[in-house]
Amino acid sequence: MDTSSWVDTSLDLNPFSATPLRLEETPKKEPNGNLIVFGKELSVKEETGALVEELNRVNEENKKLTEKLTAMCENYNALRSQVMDLMSKSPEKEIIPSKKRKSEISDNNGNNCNFGVVGNSESCSTDEDSSKKPRQEIIKAKVSRVYVRTEASEAGLVVKDGYQWRKYGQKVTRDNPSPRAYFRCSFAPICPVKKKVQRSADDQSVMVATYEGEHNHLPHSQMEPTSGPSHGSSSLNPSRPTMSLGLTKSKPSGAGAGAGEARNSSSNNPEMDSPQVRQYLVEQMATSLTKDPNFTEALAAAISGRMFSARSN
DNA sequence: CGTTTTTGACCAGCGC
C-alpha cells in the first residue's frame, strides 16, 4: 500500500514534503547593514550565526512534523489493513438482484470490481460498455455505495455524511424487509445528488447508502451556519459518521464516498481523490493533528515565532 | 409560518 502517495499528492495535506518549512520572509535588514531578529539588533558578525541557528530550529521543527505525519500514515495503514481484514473475514453478501432494473444493473454489476463498493460508472466497467452502446445514464449518473455501521439503537434511516438531505420517499423493496428511504440534497435542484438508504438485509446494523450524482457544493458541516438548520442531526456534528475510512471508491471526479473496498489495494484506488473522501480524510487528519499535544506545541511555537518576527518588523 | 417528513398514489421499465 502506498498511503503516502495519496497523502502527498491527492490530499495535498503534506506541504512539508513538497516544500519544507522555510522562512518566507527574510529577516529585516537595517540600513546600517545590521540584522534584526526577534527584536534584537544584531551586528553583521552575529548575523550568520543567528541565521544558521534559526535555520536549524526550523529544520528541526520540520523534521518533527514530518515524522509525526509519517507516523500518522503508518497508523492509518495499520488501521486500514485491520479493517480490510475484518471485512474480508465477514464479507457482506453481495446484493445480487434477481431482477434489477436498467441503470442499476449496468452501473453496479458492470463495475463491481471491489467488494461492496459501487464506484462511478466510468471507473471500471469496460466489457459492458464496449459491447453495448453507451447509455446516457452511465455518463450522467455517478453512483457510489457506502456501507455504514450504525449503533444498534439507532433506528432511523439516517446516514450522517456532512450533507443535508431531504427525504422524499420511502419504499419497502422486495429483496429487503427493511424500508428504503429516498433522499435528495437539500440544495436541489441546484445540487442534483440523490441517495438511497436502506439497512442491509444481512446485518441490520449496517446501513447501505447509495449516492447518485456529485455534490456541487461544500458539505453542510463545512458551511457557515447561516441558515441555522433546526433539525440538522446530520450536520455540524462533531462526531463524524462512521463512514468506512479509506474504504472508498470512485473516480477522481467521482461522486462521493464509497466504502467496503476490501480486496483491492489502494494503489489502484482512484476514489481517494473524490471530494467527499478528501473532505473526510482532511477532517480526520486535522482532528488527529489537533489532538496531538506535540503538534499543537510545535504549531504554537511556529506561530509565536512568526509573530515575534512580524513584531520586529 | 416555513420547512421537513410521512405516506398513498402514480408512473415507467421490465419480464412473461
Add this chain to the structure above:
DNA sequence: GCGCTGGTCAAAAACG
C-alpha cells in the same frame, strides 16, 4: 397487455 417492482410526486401532517 398485464402484473410486478422501483422510483417519484404531492397533499397532509408534524416539527421547530
